[in-house]
Amino acid sequence: MNDVEIPLTVFIVDDEPPARNRLKDLLTDCAEQLPLKLVGEAGNGHEALDKLSEVQVDVVLIDIRMPKMDGIELALHLNKLPKPPAIIFTTAYDVYAIQAFELHAVDYLLKPIRLGRLFEALTRARSALPLPIAKLQELAPEPRKNLAIHERGKIHLLPIEQVLYLRAELKYVTVRTVEREYLIEESLGALEKEFAARFIRIHRNCLVAKDEIVGFEKVVDEKSGDSHWTVNLxxxxxxLPISRRQQFIVKEFG
Structure with missing residues (x-):
């Protein structure tokens, strides 16, 4: 069997049942000329992540505007799967977003979706590379609401409001909540930029949630006699130690 005969596996994510049904009808029509198989659907991003952690697919059709988690955030999380699927966005509006997708060569379908356009997008998806995370983050209208945590072969969503601090250690970042620690493979600098409204840098390797800061304390090293400030959560x-460069936050929050 050659590659052309291998069915393209497709998954649909849209919060509106009529939109999912239309896509299913169009996919049935596409299947007459392009070998493909619809392997599932979801009505929101959380449900999609649960299902796509269990099954590997080639293409995910994602509505951009969805409650709780928009399509771009979902795509960011899917991009961290061991074998990320090709992403095709669908949208009923957002002209500015469409222009950005064209600029970054991200495929999109404008609703109402046409058969020919869907067929064209699916054909290209066969050889599509995963979308660069940096490009997706440029398109995101606002910071993610969750961090994607990989544990035991699954993706778990951790609400960003539960994060007390982020600390870089080697190639990982430790994510600290009240209950426990998690590890993610992300850049601390990129996290600082994305979540600037929530976190402040206290050290070159540590960001702390601003709302968690209740005070500061000066600690003196008994051996050297040197002193430094720490953050109380x-x-x-x-x-948590504050570096000399970041000591201005003691006055800023004081």
Whole structure:
């Protein structure tokens, strides 16, 4: 069997049942000329992540505007799967977003979706590379609401409001909540830029949630006699050191 005969596996994500049904009808028509198989659907991003952690697919058709998690954030999380699927966005509006997709060579379908356009997008998806995370983040209208945590072969969504601090260690970033620590493979600098409204840098390797800061304490090293400031957190009995470069935050929050 050659590659052309291998069915393209497709998954649909849209919060509107009529839109999913239309896509299913169009995919049935496309299947007459292009070998493909619809392997599932979801009505929101959380449901999609649960299902796509269990089954590997070639293409995911994602509506951009969805409640709780928009399509771009979902694509960012899917991009961290061991074998990320090709992403085709669908949208009923957002002309500015369409222009951005064209600029970054991200495929999109404008609703109402036409058969010919869908067929064209699916054909290109066979050889499509995963979307660069940096490009997706440029298109995101606002910061993610969740961080994607990979554990035991699954993706778990951790709400960003539960994160107390982020600390870089080697190639990982430790994500600290009240209950425990998680590890993610992301750049601390990129996280600082994306979540600037929520976190402040206290050290070259540490970002702290601004709302968690309840005070500061000066600690003196008994051996050297040197002193440095630490951050006291609301929900965690842990003293985080502040670097000399970042000591201005003591006055800023004081």
């Amino acid at each position: 609301k929900q965690l009995n842990e003293m």
